[in-house]
Amino acid sequence: MAPDRPPKNIAEELSEFGLIDRIRTWLSPGDDARIIAGIGDDAAVVALDEQHALLITCDMLVENTHFRRDWIDWTTLGRRAAAVNLSDIAAMGGKPTWALVSLACPPDMQTADFSALFAGLRDELAEYGAHCVGGNLSRTAAELVIDVTLLGEQLRECILLRQGAKPGDGVFISGFLGAAAAGLALLQQADSALLGRFQSLVNAQRKPTPRIALGQALAASGRVSAMIDISDGLAGDVGHLCDASKVGVLLEENRLPGATGIEEVARRLGIPLRELLFGGECYELLFTVSGPQEDDFVKMCSAELEIPLHRIGTIVPAAAGRQLVDLNGQIIPLPGAGFDHFCRR
Amino acid sequence: MAPDRPPKNIAEELSEFGLIDRIRTWLSPGDDARIIAGIGDDAAVVALDEQHALLITCDMLVENTHFRRDWIDWTTLGRRAAAVNLSDIAAMGGKPTWALVSLACPPDMQTADFSALFAGLRDELAEYGAHCVGGNLSRTAAELVIDVTLLGEQLRECILLRQGAKPGDGVFISGFLGAAAAGLALLQQADSALLGRFQSLVNAQRKPTPRIALGQALAASGRVSAMIDISDGLAGDVGHLCDASKVGVLLEENRLPGATGIEEVARRLGIPLRELLFGGECYELLFTVSGPQEDDFVKMCSAELEIPLHRIGTIVPAAAGRQLVDLNGQIIPLPGAGFDHFCRR
Numbered sequence: 006m007a008p009d010r011p012p013k014n015i016a017e018e019l020s021e022f023g024l025i026d027r028i029r030t031w032l033s034p035g036d037d038a039r040i041i042a043g044i045g046d047d048a049a050v051v052a053l054d055e056q057h058a059l060l061i062t063c064d065m066l067v068e069n070t071h072f073r074r075d076w077i078d079w080t081t082l083g084r085r086a087a088a089v090n091l092s093d094i095a096a097m098g099g100k101p102t103w104a105l106v107s108l109a110c111p112p113d114m115q116t117a118d119f120s121a122l123f124a125g126l127r128d129e130l131a132e133y134g135a136h137c138v139g140g141n142l143s144r145t146a147a148e149l150v151i152d153v154t155l156l157g158e159q160l161r162e163c164i165l166l167r168q169g170a171k172p173g174d175g176v177f178i179s180g181f182l183g184a185a186a187a188g189l190a191l192l193q194q195a196d197s198a199l200l201g202r203f204q205s206l207v208n209a210q211r212k213p214t215p216r217i218a219l220g221q222a223l224a225a226s227g228r229v230s231a232m233i234d235i236s237d238g239l240a241g242d243v244g245h246l247c248d249a250s251k252v253g254v255l256l257e258e259n260r261l262p263g264a265t266g267i268e269e270v271a272r273r274l275g276i277p278l279r280e281l282l283f284g285g286e287c288y289e290l291l292f293t294v295s296g297p298q299e300d301d302f303v304k305m306c307s308a309e310l311e312i313p314l315h316r317i318g319t320i321v322p323a324a325a326g327r328q329l330v331d332l333n334g335q336i337i338p339l340p341g342a343g344f345d346h347f348c349r350r
Numbered sequence: 351m352a353p354d355r356p357p358k359n360i361a362e363e364l365s366e367f368g369l370i371d372r373i374r375t376w377l378s379p380g381d382d383a384r385i386i387a388g389i390g391d392d393a394a395v396v397a398l399d400e401q402h403a404l405l406i407t408c409d410m411l412v413e414n415t416h417f418r419r420d421w422i423d424w425t426t427l428g429r430r431a432a433a434v435n436l437s438d439i440a441a442m443g444g445k446p447t448w449a450l451v452s453l454a455c456p457p458d459m460q461t462a463d464f465s466a467l468f469a470g471l472r473d474e475l476a477e478y479g480a481h482c483v484g485g486n487l488s489r490t491a492a493e494l495v496i497d498v499t500l501l502g503e504q505l506r507e508c509i510l511l512r513q514g515a516k517p518g519d520g521v522f523i524s525g526f527l528g529a530a531a532a533g534l535a536l537l538q539q540a541d542s543a544l545l546g547r548f549q550s551l552v553n554a555q556r557k558p559t560p561r562i563a564l565g566q567a568l569a570a571s572g573r574v575s576a577m578i579d580i581s582d583g584l585a586g587d588v589g590h591l592c593d594a595s596k597v598g599v600l601l602e603e604n605r606l607p608g609a610t611g612i613e614e615v616a617r618r619l620g621i622p623l624r625e626l627l628f629g630g631e632c633y634e635l636l637f638t639v640s641g642p643q644e645d646d647f648v649k650m651c652s653a654e655l656e657i658p659l660h661r662i663g664t665i666v667p668a669a670a671g672r673q674l675v676d677l678n679g680q681i682i683p684l685p686g687a688g689f690d691h692f693c694r695r
Contacts, residue, residue, distance in 0.1 A: 021487055024464065031468040032482045040448075040483055049483035051448055053398060063499055065452040067488045103385075103396055107410040107452075107497045119369065123376040137377045138385055138394035142366055143412045145493060152452045152486075154408055154499040 047096035060157035062093035068148040083125025090155035091215035096234040098224020099157030101135035109145035167249035170231040174293040184209035184264035186284020213288035232292040256318035392441035405502035407438035428470025435500035436560035441579040443569020444502030446480035454490035512594035515576040519638040529554035529609035531629020558633035577637040601663035
């Protein structure tokens with residue numbers, strides 16, 4: 006596996022998702038027939054028996070990459086570490102069950118910090134019926150690392166994957182877009198008046214709300230063809246769904262539901278609104294529904310669960326690419342490719 | 351949960367294991383009847399159904415805490431990250447199944463490094479029938495962090511916990527003691543002649559051999575009352591077994607099976623032999639067997655599996671404490687308390 010050219014570091018050679026593709030090849034699980042979905046979905050899915058599947062996911066928060074300690078309190082950080090994993094289980098339509106937490110702790114962490122962190126983690130998990138059953142503690146020289154592994158369960162026939170979308174399917178999104186991206190921009194700006202005025206956007210950045218009930222309801226409905234959370238940003242993640250489903254997509258900018266306040270934040274901070282709408286750290290669910298009456302079905306779900314659900318576009322054949330009808334009616338390539346840990350933008 | 355005295359950092363206030371006790375309280379899972387063993391065993395155990403249990407463990411390797419990049423190649427590091435987790439599944443008597451790996455990657459990691467790391471991880475897992483099904487990649491500023499989560503399975507009635515040892519039970523250990531500790535001392539010394547001469551000790555430090563087949567055979571035998579791996583050192587881990595089983599222990603120093611070469615390493619490097627025998631990063635299994643004919647049973651296992659197994663002492667009532675009969679026949683407290691991430695020694 007030695008390279009046949011001078012070694013390059015990953016930022017020069019591969020994007021994060023290019024690297025994940027390579028890793029999938031390197032780790033090819035061979036002949037394990039119990040693996041239903043391996044590397045490359047929101048969570049791995051393995052068969053427990055004829056009917057039941059186990060979901061497994063992990064998500065790591067690294068200080069100064071995913072959070073800054075002066076931007077978030079310990080309890081909220083604990084909740085966030087749980088929430089980002091809960092969202093991965095939600096995106097498969099699963100029911101979260103058990104978690105493990107690994108911490109690499111810098112030397113200045115105090116007992117009260119641990120207590121608050123674990124209280125947040127415990128409470129966020131418990132809200133969705135999950136419990137922490139183990140973990141691991143280590144020292145690190147500087148940056149705090151929190152890695153949570155979360156298991157979930159679901160009937161095999163109900164699991165929703167990224168693959169399965171078909172041309173003609175409607176593309177829907179839960180909730181509203183851009184809150185976390187606007188919150189991040191506000192935190193970076195550090196204007197205390199603005200931070201106070203747009204507190205709900207800042208809080209959306211600090212701690213997302215995982216869409217557990219929605220994910221399970223959509224899984225049970227039998228009407229959804231594919232699903233993903235958009236934590237890497239709308240364009241990147243709809244792209245992952247298109248990759249897995251071997252389809253294209255046409256989104257409509259005038260249908261994208263912006264969170265309350267993001268237009269004003271965009272104007273005040275001089276950020277294009279589109280950048281917020283397509284920003285990362287948004288843990289809403291994007292899902293596709295086949296006809297007939299797909300819009301009526303989704304309207305009914307929205308009313309029953311009291312969760313806003315909006316149609317934002319349509320799945321098209323792969324050859325038609327991934328495009329956006331912009332506010333002027335022009336068709337342009339989908340902007341942005343999502344957050345990539347290995348590319349600086 | 352705020353402290354009622356000036357905040358202290360954990361190194362001042364609590365040991366690693368003191369902190370784990372606190373965390374167990376903070377995370378108390380309440381009324382989840384499916385949790386058979388939570389925080390505080392080698393792996394968590396949850397019930398899948400009436401007969402079957404799922405094992406879940408995670409172990410994090412932090413650069414400069416658990417390894418140095420100039421002491422180990424990437425492939426061996428990948429194997430080690432898998433092996434330390436495999437050992438936790440072995441210590442419960444389980445069969446390893448699926449793994450997830452989270453990496454926080456420093457900017458200087460090259461594609462070839464990833465390739466070698468994942469090849470080692472994949473091959474070590476595959477040797478024991480397990481596969482990697484997912485994971486997570488992040489950036490970090492400096493230190494590489496590898497967190498592996500490993501699942502396993504076993505019949506509920508066969509699972510071996512740390513609790514269950516009874517006074518009178520024989521205490522047995524697999525393999526030989528002190529190889530990893532001697533290897534670490536040799537790496538720290540960095541004398542290339544000595545490193546060459548004692549390569550097998552150095553290799554034992556770099557990559558332990560998880561005792562998967564032994565763990566499963568002991569679990570299936572129905573004769574073992576409690577089991578643990580001694581990755582935190584013999585004294586610390588036999589102490590954890592005593593805590594969980596509410597018993598004491600009497601070990602005999604003249605029965606401790608030292609790895610080939612450690613006496614010479616101890617002499618040449620001026621380290622007390624006992625320090626090596628009780629050193630950390632030893633991934634042998636320590637288990638307790640009730641009479642009658644416990645020694646005959648273990649001899650038979652050893653012959654069948656072709657793994658050396660030695661009796662090193664006896665479980666005693668809790669009130670008798672945790673003691674060692676030293677080479678002079680004196681009874682002394684068990685030396686050392688195992689590796690603690692939050693105490694400097």
